[in-house]
Amino acid sequence: MEAAVEFERLRSLITRESEFAMPGSVRSRYERRLIALRNQLQEERHAYPLGAILVSLGAITDEQLNQALVRQRRSRTPRLLGELLVDLGCVKDEMLTHALSIQRSATQAHSSVHPDLPK
Numbered sequence: 001m002e003a004a005v006e007f008e009r010l011r012s013l014i015t016r017e018s019e020f021a022m023p024g025s026v027r028s029r030y031e032r033r034l035i036a037l038r039n040q041l042q043e044e045r046h047a048y049p050l051g052a053i054l055v056s057l058g059a060i061t062d063e064q065l066n067q068a069l070v071r072q073r074r075s076r077t078p079r080l081l082g083e084l085l086v087d088l089g090c091v092k093d094e095m096l097t098h099a100l101s102i103q104r105s106a107t108q109a110h111s112s113v114h115p116d117l118p119k
Helices: 002-018 024-043 050-056 062-075 082-086 093-111
Strands: none
Touching: 002 024, 002 082, 002 093, 050 062, 050 082, 050 093, 062 082, 082 093
């Protein structure tokens, strides 16, 4: 799950630094790393889906989740659900980070109780 933390940190850094003068070579290197992390994260499966966690926290509605999932499926470029929800303005970075930490904790707990099931 360290990949999710690194992904969010880099995405947030690129977003913040885009307001300033980030050298193109640095931005390009960060964006390549984001693509690699995004691909890695899309392969991960969790005991508790991020969307369900965000709905249970009251951060988003079922309707917002469904709209984001439709956009995610229709997107020509791969997008992570959390990334899409932040870009759509449905959740803030801090809430996404909180939900991801809940997901990570829940997945670790699930894995320790059911070690034979996929993580």
